[in-house]
Amino acid sequence: MEFRDRHEAGRVLAKALAAWQAQPEVVVLALPRGGVPVAWEVARALGAPLDVLVVRKLGFPGQEELAMGAIGPGGVRVMSDVPRLWAVSDADVERVVEREQAELARRERLYRGERPPLVLAGRVAILVDDGLATGATMHAAALAVRAMHPQRIVVAVPVGSAEAVQLLNTVADEVVCVHVPEPFRAVGLWYQDFGQTSDEEVRALLQGEGASP
Template sequence: MMFKNREEAGELLAQELVAFRNDPDGILLALPRGGVTVAYQLSLALHLPLDVLITRKIGAPGNPEYALGAVSETGAVYWNQEALSGLSLSERDLSIAVQAQQKEVSRRVALYRQGRPFPNLKDRSVIIVDDGLATGATFFASVATVRQAHPRRIIGAIPVGPRSTIQEARALVDQLVVLRVPDPFYAVGNFYRDFEQVEDREVLQYLNLAEEAFISNS
């Protein structure tokens, strides 16, 4: 079954997360950019604040689409050891690959946060949201980032992903809500009828609208 779009995926996830509605310690952290569209629907339905957690995939030298890992805005790095084992890369190669993505991470932090600090997650129920998992690299880096902030619990909210990645994700969080685990799995976009790229201006719009809605419902 395909999702109509990211909005529908968010609405369906919200139905599975009703236990967190109006949770005073709850917060949604969306992985930009596609995850923000999904998480916006969760924010409206669950009356929870929405923020972003900025991560970037680290691609292999000469093959940027091949995910070696991911880096988050706090500097947390996740490495896919299986992917690394098939390559002969030096520490310098890996450092250069990380630095290349940190530039884009810094750009997005400046644009999306607009001076706001990273949210305080201590003793909170943190729901990490994306529009789907493939290798899971950015999600795993995000979990590592949140774990360092000492939350009460970490919940993953994912519309779709392959079985192997979902199993790995489930082992890293306190609760994982996933709507589809198709087999075979090819790419996240194959499970959406509308999977157009989300632009920066849309991310900002969703964040602003979510803040306005949360304040009006408080």
């Protein structure tokens, strides 16, 4: 299965989440930036409110695409075995955390502005991204949301690796992944258009100004 773009992936994912349509307790949380167009389609189809949950991947120094962990709101930090296996020093880890914490705060201000985050206590939180590779970022997101006392956490993605789906099943109440290819390789390989989502597009979609192409 290959998706044309993130909007099409969101529409396909929404069909897999149809059981949650028109349920007043449902909230859709997008992981920016790439998860926002996907989540926008999901929220529109389900008739649910949309918000962002800003989490940041902690990239391995010199090889930033390799996740050694992730951070989320409320001080949540998830680490993989990479720092230990690759002999990354504590000082190097803290430098990466400090940089990504500043970016997390910047994006919170940029995307949400003065709007307060949605209240999640007692609600069904559907966490959406454009795909799962290692699952570290979504893992941090799920832990951050769990601390906000939702009724249920549903992780929902169009595509993901079997390993990441297995990981997320340990922290979410439900994982919905439309396509689990083998071999997986990378999220972007399953999209015809996987261009970077801009901050401007994220803000427009969150403000209800976006349109499905």
